Amino acid sequence: MAKFTFNLPDIGEGIAEAEIVAWHVKPGDRVEEDQQLADMMTDKATVEMESPVAGTVLEVAGEVGDIVAIGSMLVVIDTDSDAPPEPGTRAQVDAATAASEPPRAADTAPAAADAQVEARLDAENPDAGDADAAIAAGNKAAPAGTSASPVRPDAQAAPPPAEKADGARPLASPAVRKRAADLGIDLREVRPAADGRIRHADLDQFLAYSSGGFAPAGAARADEQVKVIGLRKRIAQNMAAAKRAIPHFTYVEEIDVTELEQLRAQLNAGRGERPKLTLLPLLITAVCKVLPAFPMINARYDDEAGIVTRHGSVHLGMATQTGGGLMVPVIRDAQARNIYQLAREIARLADAARNGSITSEELSGSTLTITSLGPLGGVATTPVINRPEVAIIGPNRIVERPMFVRDAAGIERVEKRKLMNLSISCDHRVVDGHDAASFVQALKKLIETPALLLVP
Known part of the structure; x- marks a missing residue:
């Protein structure tokens, strides 16, 4: 077993520590190089920590809300392990989703893989370009000039799903859609990333700040404890x-x-x-x-x-x-x-x-x-x-x-x-x-x- 200790790097001049505001992995999860590990908050800015190596997560520094000093251990990764992810982890969901799809040469190129996922989503929803514009206008987040990716010939043959009556289908990968469904999250209520596509990090932020939906007038609601973290x-x-x-x-x-x-x-x-x-x-x-x-x-x-x-x-x-x-x-x-x-x-x-x-x-x-x-x-x-x-x-x-x-x-x-x-x-x-x-x-x-x- 080869252990790699990822220490929290210097993420800003004069910064001595940072707060954990979200974990995207846990012990037992399989991670790839450049995969997002955690979100760290310092001086009102959130910084995404990405894995420099591939392997299996053995240990994490603490829980959401904990403070980690610069240079201290954030994540320990076993770089030799090829063991499958634990049942129920997000890594397993991603792996299962990838296994159910035809193999693609772009699996070794993250940028190309992202383009193909967007292409498949465009094929499922011919109005995805308009939907993307609508999402960008509604959230004031997507940069001008965002357009749909070219559609693969095999993706064009896929029959489009029924159109939802209350608006365009949000852009997200199949793994994100499955995780959202498992958590009971309506993707239309989630604020997307800058490019208009919803990712796991956006689901994590939604879970961190969501009030749990609306209750009918006069209905009693259970008490809720919300940990004060991050911003x-x-x-x-x-x-x-x-x-x-x-x-x-x-x-x-x-x-x-x-x-x-x-x-x-x-x-x-x-x-x-x-x-x-x-x-x-x-x-x-x-x-x-x-x-x-x-x-x-x-x-x-x-x-x-x-x-x-x-x-x-x-x-x-x-x-x-x-x-x-x-x-x-x-x-x-x-x-x-x-x-x-x-x-x-x-x-x-x-x-x-x-x-x-x-x-x-x-x-x-x-x-x-x-x-x-x-x-x-x-x-x-x-x-x-x-x-x-x-x-x-x-x-x-x-x-x-x-x-x-x-x-x-x-x-x-x-x-x-x-x-x-x-x-x-x-x-x-x-x-x-x-x-x-x-x-x-x-x-x-x-x-x-x-x-x-x-x-x-």
Whole structure:
């Protein structure tokens, strides 16, 4: 028996440990080279660990939620064993599925094998190209230009299954379909990978975060214990540390965004090939124009060293809700981007956060954060500061209300206006109440005169 010990490699500068958030193998499973072993979480980013060798898994480092130090044992593999996988393991399911299909020369080439699986799925569902596009649109995950693979002649002869009445058939390999069926998972409820195809890792994530379906109104449900792991654990730790260490105060002001919304509509009407604008790029532009006069807002506080760093560049954190929890991608040098460049970067980072392709670098280094719940924003919010930053801005829901408006002649009349409350939470150790109020009033003046946003 030749034992190979796979130690957890260095997966990020300055990272000393990582948390196990999902296992894809267990002792007794047969693994191939480059097969996914586990998902490890560090600094809000999940890294997939792949096997460098083929063999049989003898030992794993721990359970989901355990912490593994860099350089410590993650998996021990017997590289000489050709023993069949244990009954009921996922490896056995894959092996049984492969045995039931005609042998293919591509079995030694993973990329070609993947292409043939997609080809067979395309043959089973002639509308797979449209289905893939629909899945990509629904999840905002699949890259543009995704298309179906060429269909093999023998696959074209296979009779297509009956079309499901409630939509296109999700893309997945036979092994994934069998495992999902065994677990009672409807593949249409699973978020696919970036290429639109569902894999074992996607099933694992679904199981980790699924609430178990819906119960009829009034029906009693069994108590459920959910282990706090991965991103949810990091969020809990960061929020608790922020509230313990930072004396928060929140200031809220009402802003008339009628003219700003009119400007946005005009820009979108003549945008051509440029991205469609939401309120967020315009608001970020306003924030970046006002910040130079209020450097204490765009700052980070190292309370252990007793140093406040006031940043010249605006690296803006953008709170983004994902299937696994809240992430904060960072728009680098937001002050140097125009509204359309901001719109593209916002969309890119949001998609990367939601489909799991976001990097550690894109989730770190923010100097100020904006958090918005969009139409769910409510009347006012008291957002929690993203430590070690000293402020966080929270735009709330836009509502239409009657308002007294004074014209140039000084005559007042009642008009229907679009109003939005803007919240800001600050670290009172660094930012005084007068500074926060002055910053928001300057921001209000700029937002209510939106033509100034387009002036260099």
